[in-house]
Amino acid sequence: xxxxxxxxxxxxxxxxxxxxxxxxxxxxxxxxxxxxxxxxxxxxxxxxxxxxxxxxxxxxxxxxxxxxxxxxxxxxxxxxxxxxxxxxxxxxxxxxxxxxxxxxxxxxxxxxxxxxxxxxxxxxxxxxxxxxxxxxxxxxxxxxxxxxxxxxxxxxxxxxxxxxxxxxxxxxxxxxxxxxxxxxxxxxxxxxxxxxxxxxxxxxxxxxxxxxxxxxxxxxxxxxxxxxxxxxxxxxxxxxxxxxxxxxxxxxxxxxxxxxxxxxxxxxxxxxxxxxxxxxxxxxxxxxxxxxxxxxxxxxxxxxxxx
Amino acid sequence: xxxxxxxxxxxxxxxxxxxxxxxxxxxxxxxxxxxxxxxxxxxxxxxxxxxxxxxxxxxxxxxxxxxxxxxxxxxxxxxxxxxxxxxxxxxxxxxxxxxxxxxxxxxxxxxxxxxxxxxxxxxxxxxxxxxxxxxxxxxxxxxxxxxxxxxxxxxxxxxxxxxxxxxxxxxxxxxxxxxxxxxxxxxxxxxxxxxxxxxxxxxxxxxxxxxxxxxxxxxxxxxxxxxxxxxxxxxxxxxxxxxxxxxxxxxxxxxxxxxxxxxxxxxxxxxxxxxxxxxxxxxxxxxxxxxxxxxxxxxxxxxxxxxxxxxxxxxxxxxxxxxxxxxxxxxxxxxxxxxxxxxxxxxxxxxxxxxxxxxxxxxxxxxxxxxxxxx
Numbered sequence: 001x002x003x004x005x006x007x008x009x010x011x012x013x014x015x016x017x018x019x020x021x022x023x024x025x026x027x028x029x030x031x032x033x034x035x036x037x038x039x040x041x042x043x044x045x046x047x048x049x050x051x052x053x054x055x056x057x058x059x060x061x062x063x064x065x066x067x068x069x070x071x072x073x074x075x076x077x078x079x080x081x082x083x084x085x086x087x088x089x090x091x092x093x094x095x096x097x098x099x100x101x102x103x104x105x106x107x108x109x110x111x112x113x114x115x116x117x118x119x120x121x122x123x124x125x126x127x128x129x130x131x132x133x134x135x136x137x138x139x140x141x142x143x144x145x146x147x148x149x150x151x152x153x154x155x156x157x158x159x160x161x162x163x164x165x166x167x168x169x170x171x172x173x174x175x176x177x178x179x180x181x182x183x184x185x186x187x188x189x190x191x192x193x194x195x196x197x198x199x200x201x202x203x204x205x206x207x208x209x210x211x212x213x214x215x216x217x218x219x220x221x222x223x224x225x226x227x228x229x230x231x232x233x234x235x236x237x238x239x240x241x242x243x244x245x246x247x248x249x250x251x252x253x254x255x256x257x258x259x260x261x262x263x264x265x266x267x268x269x270x271x272x273x274x275x276x277x278x279x280x281x282x283x284x285x286x287x288x289x290x291x292x293x294x295x296x297x298x299x300x301x302x303x304x305x306x307x
Numbered sequence: 308x309x310x311x312x313x314x315x316x317x318x319x320x321x322x323x324x325x326x327x328x329x330x331x332x333x334x335x336x337x338x339x340x341x342x343x344x345x346x347x348x349x350x351x352x353x354x355x356x357x358x359x360x361x362x363x364x365x366x367x368x369x370x371x372x373x374x375x376x377x378x379x380x381x382x383x384x385x386x387x388x389x390x391x392x393x394x395x396x397x398x399x400x401x402x403x404x405x406x407x408x409x410x411x412x413x414x415x416x417x418x419x420x421x422x423x424x425x426x427x428x429x430x431x432x433x434x435x436x437x438x439x440x441x442x443x444x445x446x447x448x449x450x451x452x453x454x455x456x457x458x459x460x461x462x463x464x465x466x467x468x469x470x471x472x473x474x475x476x477x478x479x480x481x482x483x484x485x486x487x488x489x490x491x492x493x494x495x496x497x498x499x500x501x502x503x504x505x506x507x508x509x510x511x512x513x514x515x516x517x518x519x520x521x522x523x524x525x526x527x528x529x530x531x532x533x534x535x536x537x538x539x540x541x542x543x544x545x546x547x548x549x550x551x552x553x554x555x556x557x558x559x560x561x562x563x564x565x566x567x568x569x570x571x572x573x574x575x576x577x578x579x580x581x582x583x584x585x586x587x588x589x590x591x592x593x594x595x596x597x598x599x600x601x602x603x604x605x606x607x608x609x610x611x612x613x614x615x616x617x618x619x620x621x622x623x624x625x626x627x628x629x630x631x632x633x634x635x636x637x638x639x640x641x642x643x644x645x646x647x648x649x650x651x652x653x654x655x656x657x658x659x660x661x662x663x664x665x666x667x668x669x670x671x672x673x674x675x676x677x678x679x680x681x682x
Contacts, residue, residue, distance in 0.1 A: 037448060077658065085665030090388055090448070092661045094608055098654030106647035110340055114645065220599045227452040234449065270464035277453040284445045 004259075006140040011258055013147045014213055016251025018043070020150040021205030023229035023236075023243045024157055025071075025198035030238060031161070032194040033174040033296035037093035038078050039202040040226030041100025042071040046203025048104035051118045051210040051217035052111060060123040064146075064207045071203020072196050074100055079195035083188050086300035105219060117218040118210075125212045144212040146204075153201070157240040170194065174294030177301040187301045202226065224277070231280050238293060246283075253279040312667040318615050321663050325613070326627070328663075329656030333648055342644045354637025355630045363513040367589065369629025370522040371396070373530065374581020375607025376614065376621040376628075378433075381533050382447075382574040383616040386550030387567065391436050391451025393604025394458035395429040395575040397597075399582025401462045402428030404594045405471060407482030407586065414485040421486050422583045429579015430572045432458065437571025441564035447571075455604065459597055466594045478595030488587040490519045520588030522581075526622065529577060533618040546570055578604070606632070609657050628653065 022039045029036035049070035054063030074096055081092035105116050112118055127142045161167040170190060172180040177187045205225070210217045228250050229243075236242025253276040261272050314320050334344035355365055375392040382389035403425035410420060435454060439445040465471060466479045473480040484492070491514055494500030504511045513519050537543040548556040549566045557563055581603075586592060610628050614620030635649035 081658065081662045081665075085662040085669065087661040087665050091612055092658065094390075094612065095654050095658035095661055098605065098609065098657060099651055100654075102647055102650030102654050106336075106340075106645050106651055109645035109647060116647070224452055224456050227449065231449045231453070234446070268464060270460045270467075274457045274460045277456045280453050281439065281445070281450055284449065285439065285443050 003136060003140065006137045008252075008255055008259060010140050010143050011255035012248060012252045014143055014251075015254040015258070016247040017144070017147050017150045017212070018205040018208045019225050019229040019232060019247040019250060020154060020244055021146075021208060022202045022226050023232045023247050024150075024153055024240065025201030025205065026226075026230050027198075027233050027238065027240060027243050028157065028170075028194045028201070029198035030233060030297060031174045031294055032170055032191045033177060033294055033299060033301070034079070034082050034191050034195050035089040035093065035298045036075075036078060036195065036198050037090060037227070037230060038074070038096030038100070039198065039205075039229060040222065040224070041097035042074050042199045042202035043100075043206035043209075043226045044222040045074050045100045045104050046071040046206030047210045047221050048108055048118070048206070048217045049203065050207030051121055051215075052108070054121040054123055054211055055119055056111075058123050060121070060125050060211050063121070063123075063211055064125065064204065067203040067207030067211075068200040069203065071199040071201070071206065073199070074103075075196045075199020075202075078199070079192045082300065083191050083195070086302070089298050101219070101222075104217070108217065118216050120216045121211065124215055125208070144208065146208040146212050149204075150208070151244075154240050154244040161240060171294070173301075174296055177296050177299075181301075181303065187303075191301075205229070228276065228280055231284060234293075235283055235287065249283065250276055250280060312670040315663060315667045315670075322613060322615065322620075322624075322660060325656055325659035325663050328659045329652055332655045332659075333652040336651060337644055337648060340644070342642050347638055347642050347644055350637045350641035351631075351634045353641070354634035359509045359513050360516045361633070363517040363519055365626065365629045365633045366523050367518055367520065367629075368633045369625040369627075370520075370526050370588070371581045371585045371603050372606050372610050372628045372632075373523075373526040373621055373625030374584070375578050375603045376610025376625050377526075377530055377533055377618055378429075378574040378578035378581070379604075379607050379611035380614060380616040380618055380621050381537070381577065382570055383611055384537055384550060385546040385566065385570045386553070387437075387440070387570055387574075388448050389433070389436070389451065389571070389574050390448050390604070390608060391433065391454050392574070392578045392607045393600055393602075394451070394455035395432045395578035396582045396585075396603045396607075397455075397458040397462050398432040399425040399429040399579030400586050401458075401465060401594055402579070403583035403586050404479055404482060404592075405465070407486040408471070408480045408593070411483060412485065417483065417485040418488060418587065421482070421587055422580060425579040425583025425586070426576040427579065429582060430576035433571040433573075433575020433578065434568060436575075437568040440571075441567040455600065459600065462594060463596045467596060473593075476595070478591075479593045482586060482592040486587055487592060488520045488522065488584060490514060490521060518589045520584070522584035522588045525584060526581070526625070529580065530618040530622050533577070537618065578607075606653065609653050612657050613660055615660075 022043050026036050026039045046067035050063040050067035053066040054060050078092050078096050081087050082089040108116055108118060125144045125146050128145060129142045169185045173187050173190050181187050206222060209221055232246035232250055233243045235246040257272045257275050260267055261269050337347050338344045355361060375396055378392040379389045403421045406424040407421045436447050436450050439450045440447050471479045494504055495515060504514050545561050546566055548561055549563050553563055606628055610621055610624045613624040631649050635646050638644045639646050
């Protein structure tokens with residue numbers, strides 16, 4: 001019993017980790033007032049960059065860092081479009097979601113002789129307790145280090161938002177940019193930085209899939225986790241702790257899918273595969289209240305304007 | 308400077324500029340990757356225009372994209388982002404196939420039945436998104452994405468059920484002959500019919516060698532109907548009023564929630580109609596297990612965005628997408644470049660469509676300021 005409970009906990013944490021990264025990424029962008037539905041595309045390019053760099057360098061951490069870099073570079077496009085050109089942020093996010101996977105698959109087929117999947121990587125993100133081959137509870141709980149990093153990131157973002165002056169500035173920019181401007185906060189510069197940070201985090205999220213949960217990139221490695229993480233941010237009422245909790249919940253749904261799908265399951269695998277998506281909708285129906293999004297969300301800020 | 312700004316205020320010029328920039332970006336990327344850009348563009352053009360059957364295939368390829376594009380554009384006009392068109396299309400394909408393989412009626416009844424089934428299924432699936440938004444305030448992008456994945460797995464599940472699965476294949480049986488919407492499909496099957504078709508120049512080749520079907524004609528008709536609905540009817544005005552300013556619309560007595568539901572029902576029906584025509588008009592006329600999305604909805608988003616959400620514009624941007632996607636295959640065998648470059652191109656065009664809207668403002672701001680200094 002204890003054995004399967006710990007296994008369930010471990011799988012939940014592992015599957016929620018990519019969403020935690022992407023969710024935090026989405027959150028930091030949304031907090032400053034820039035809608036970022038491009039996290040899915042940023043995750044995809046991160047997942048690919050992580051796997052590809054790790055495959056050629058043999059170093060998972062280098063892959064992980066490059067994944068953040070790739071996500072951040074894609075985010076520059078979104079930041080430029082939504083802040084400098086002040087365009088529709090949803091449209092720009094869609095463009096990013098088209099360009100991200102397109103670029104990932106294009107570069108992939110250049111590097112891997114026409115294949116749209118990378119070769120399996122030789123090095124993976126280390127486990128918490130190292131390379132032990134313990135059976136039972138300890139073995140079950142021997143999760144990827146990224147699980148811990150994701151938790152620390154969430155905790156760090158909570159501290160940032162609620163315990164530092166900088167975090168207060170950041171939220172002010174998302175709630176009332178004109179007021180923040182009068183206090184001398186560089187609204188657009190702060191937004192630009194946060195959008196790039198969101199890309200870096202989403203890239204990490206992608207790599208935590210390809211270097212942790214699985215060991216290669218395929219065209220369906222990133223299958224809506226980015227969008228589920230956005231739902232998690234809404235569900236968590238735009239707070240780091242709320243988003244983290246929501247990601248755990250959605251991770252739990254995926255863990256159930258994995259556990260129930262193993263062996264001679266009575267439930268068909270296709271039905272199980274729907275579970276995380278159905279649960280996302282059910283959760284939103286049951287628990288979402290209105291009116292907690294940052295007020296300036298989606299609105300470009302022009303210096304001197306009043307709203 | 309201001310001349311450029313004025314020119315860019317016209318939507319058509321803006322969109323053409325975005326397409327040009329997108330193609331240029333693709334050329335640059337290809338050059339960096341070591342493929343000759345000029346030869347690549349030439350290969351793309353050749354893959355689209357060099358044979359009548361290529362042109363026919365482009366039109367066939369673009370037909371479902373026009374439908375999903377319309378499903379997105381129509382919703383967008385009323386302020387809703389129908390990213391769920393992919394799911395509506397999948398469910399439309401599934402429902403119309405199931406009816407097409409189980410019901411056996413003469414063509415005059417069979418074809419309308421299949422098309423109506425597809426529309427109804429798509430409408431119902433789109434309606435879920437509308438209901439979730441109207442009743443629970445759930446953003447249509449989130450529910451749309453989730454429903455897309457649910458549709459994918461549902462379709463995979465249903466088409467492998469013993470009742471519908473054909474033998475050992477990974478899909479259903481084919482829709483019966485009577486339910487197909489190919490142009491002169493019956494003629495192609497018989498020796499004499501094929502012989503007659505062979506004698507017709509150009510069109511004979513198109514009819515014999517491609518899945519030429521009535522889908523494109525209905526797509527154009529649908530676009531016209533939606534354009535009239537939006538422009539010339541009170542209903543269309545109401546639907547759009549909600550998109551422009553929902554508080555003002557509410558103040559004059561428009562029921563916003565009902566509107567949201569209606570829009571999603573119509574958008575879903577359009578996607579479902581496209582799906583039914585896709586199944587009846589294209590080989591293999593059946594549903595198979597999908598390992599990933601076909602991208603009908605995702606590309607439909609691109610079609611709608613590039614068309615500036617104009618229904619008539621969707622016909623042209625749909626053709627552009629069909630051309631890029633079909634002609635893009637030529638890149639692979641002519642210059643060896645991965646066809647994924649086409650997806651980057653499409654993404655880049657959408658990106659430029661988005662940012663170009665901000666350009667006139669920026670030009671006026673900075674261009675104007677500089678002029679001010681000079682004086």
